[in-house]
Amino acid sequence: xxxxxxxxxxxxxxxxxxxxxxxxxxxxxxxxxxxxxxxxxxxxxxxxxxxxxxxxxxxxxxxxxxxxxxxxxxxxxxxxxxxxxxxxxxxxxxxxxxxxxxxxxxxxxxxxxxxxxxxxxxxxxxxxxxxxxxxxxxxxxxxxxxxxxxxxxxxxxxxxxxxxxxxxxxxxxxxxxxxxxxxxxxxxxxxxxxxxxxxxxxxxxxxxxxxxxxxxxxxxxxxxxxxxxxxxxxxxxxxxxxxxxxxxxxxxxxxxxxxxxxxxxxxxxxxxxxxxxxxxxxxxxxxxxxxxxxxxxxxxxxxxxxxxxxxxxxxxxxxxxxxxxxxxxxxxxxxxxxxxxxxxxxxxxxxxxxxxxxxxxxxxxxxxxxxxxxxxxxxxxxxxxxxxxxxxxxxxxxxxx
Numbered sequence: 001x002x003x004x005x006x007x008x009x010x011x012x013x014x015x016x017x018x019x020x021x022x023x024x025x026x027x028x029x030x031x032x033x034x035x036x037x038x039x040x041x042x043x044x045x046x047x048x049x050x051x052x053x054x055x056x057x058x059x060x061x062x063x064x065x066x067x068x069x070x071x072x073x074x075x076x077x078x079x080x081x082x083x084x085x086x087x088x089x090x091x092x093x094x095x096x097x098x099x100x101x102x103x104x105x106x107x108x109x110x111x112x113x114x115x116x117x118x119x120x121x122x123x124x125x126x127x128x129x130x131x132x133x134x135x136x137x138x139x140x141x142x143x144x145x146x147x148x149x150x151x152x153x154x155x156x157x158x159x160x161x162x163x164x165x166x167x168x169x170x171x172x173x174x175x176x177x178x179x180x181x182x183x184x185x186x187x188x189x190x191x192x193x194x195x196x197x198x199x200x201x202x203x204x205x206x207x208x209x210x211x212x213x214x215x216x217x218x219x220x221x222x223x224x225x226x227x228x229x230x231x232x233x234x235x236x237x238x239x240x241x242x243x244x245x246x247x248x249x250x251x252x253x254x255x256x257x258x259x260x261x262x263x264x265x266x267x268x269x270x271x272x273x274x275x276x277x278x279x280x281x282x283x284x285x286x287x288x289x290x291x292x293x294x295x296x297x298x299x300x301x302x303x304x305x306x307x308x309x310x311x312x313x314x315x316x317x318x319x320x321x322x323x324x325x326x327x328x329x330x331x332x333x334x335x336x337x338x339x340x341x342x343x344x345x346x347x348x349x350x351x352x353x354x355x356x357x358x359x360x361x362x363x364x365x366x367x368x369x370x371x372x373x374x375x376x377x378x379x380x381x382x383x384x385x386x387x388x389x390x391x392x393x394x395x396x397x398x399x400x401x
Contacts, residue, residue: 021080021082021179022076022077022080022082022100022143023073023076023143024140024141024142024143024146025058025069025073026073026076026077027143027146027147028058028137028138028140028146029054029058029070029073029074029077030077030100031132031134031137032049032054032057032058032134033047033049033054033077033101033111033113034123035134036049036328037113037115037328038123040327040328041115041120041123042120045102045114045115045117045120046112046113046114047112047113047114047328048110048111048112048113048328048329048331048332048391049110049111049113049328049331050109050110050111050331050332050335051067051070051106051109051110051111052109052335054070054111055067055070057134057138058138059138067106071106074101074104074106074111074113075104077099077100077101077104078099078100078101078102078103078104079099080099081097081098081099082097082098082099082100098116098118098119099116100115100119101113101114101115102114102115102116102119108335108336108339108390109335109336109339110332110335110336112332132150132153133209136149136207136208136209137149139207139208140203140207140208141203142199142200142203144178144196144197144199144200145199145200145203145204145207147177147178147179147200148177148178148197148200148201148204148212149204149208149210151177152167152204152210152212152228152230153210155167155228155230156210156230156232163231163232164229164230164231164232165229165230166227166228166229166230167227167228167230168217168225168226168227168228169225169226169228170224170225171189171192171223171224171225171226174192174197174226175192178192178196180192180196189216189222189223197214197226201214208233209232209233210230210231210232210233211230211231211233212228212229212230212231213228213229214226214227214228214229215227215229245259245268245271245272245275248275248276248279249275251279252275252278252279252282252291252292252295253291253292254275254291254292254295259271259275262274262299266299266300266302270299270302271299273298273302273303273304274295274298274299274302274303275295277298277303277304277307278291278294278295278298281294297315300315301314301315303315314343317343317344317347320347320351321338321343321346321347321351324351326354326355327355329391329392330355330391332390332391333355333387333388333390333391333392334346334350334353334387336386336387336390336391337350337380337383337384337387338350340383340386340387341380341383349367349372349375349376349379349380350367350376352367352368352372353365353366353367354366354367356400358392358395360395361395361396362395362396362397362398363388363392363395363396363397363398364397364398364399364400365384365397365398365399365400366399366400366401367399367400367401368401369401370401372401373399373400373401376399377399384397384399385397
């Protein structure tokens, strides 16, 4: 499966054209939550995602501190008013003001959240939309780079079959895009370019899937608008993929595309280290049955020669858990089982568990063998009942093989 394609968010342009009172992390979180909920926006008010998954997509380590930071950002998304569609890009929807989240709560490691009905309807039926790759989003370190990148992709989305476009943006609109129109410290273009636009362009051009060049359009001596020339980048810049990495990836059978995507997410040094670590393990005679999976664990877990066997094992467990797929309700159900049983027991008995079918009366789960079915029912029936009640309501369930 191409993970980068699975990480594409379809986002209404009105949700891009907002006054930018949100921080970098808050905007990233908003995008991740919307991507997670998008397919289910018309199926009910509530959506779920595990704290671990959200932190992982943000590139944060799981800890009590990061969870507390996440709570603060969710509170902001629930309380701070956002002005939508500030550039009138969407001709069918008028200006509005709202909070991004109507409700949010965390229980048993699961975030449960909802949108207002009006916002939910608009987000699910975008008459004008852009597609944003959240792998690329993760690489940004500044708020203004993410804001400009989203805006530029909106312009590209209006020209779906064109890989290069030019777009004029007035300085007044540029200030609106960045949310600095009322800040006296950014009255001059020189100041905007020095502190915001220049650094944002550098970050986009070195880390993202587009390349932006600019020309300054002047009225006398004053810059009154900017012409952006935008090109789609089909592959990451070749200079970040050096000869050593190319050789190692070829020896290991890891595709260049996979390595380039990993560089985008984890950084060059970490990918280089993972390739070297995997190669050395093979050279030292370690019996590795699936080299691709081992490398994936190495880059995700940041394994080095000092990495303990327990750390390697934990990363491998995490990868198996992350491979679980299903509806939001099923993923929340599995997360509760994982929390109750612990990673080792959960991976041993439930990592292949699937929701085969469901109706108003009964849920039917499936596992890979009759032995596992009988063991699960004899040892974990109570935990399954508890998780079913929390995620699906008061329903009967059956396990088949």
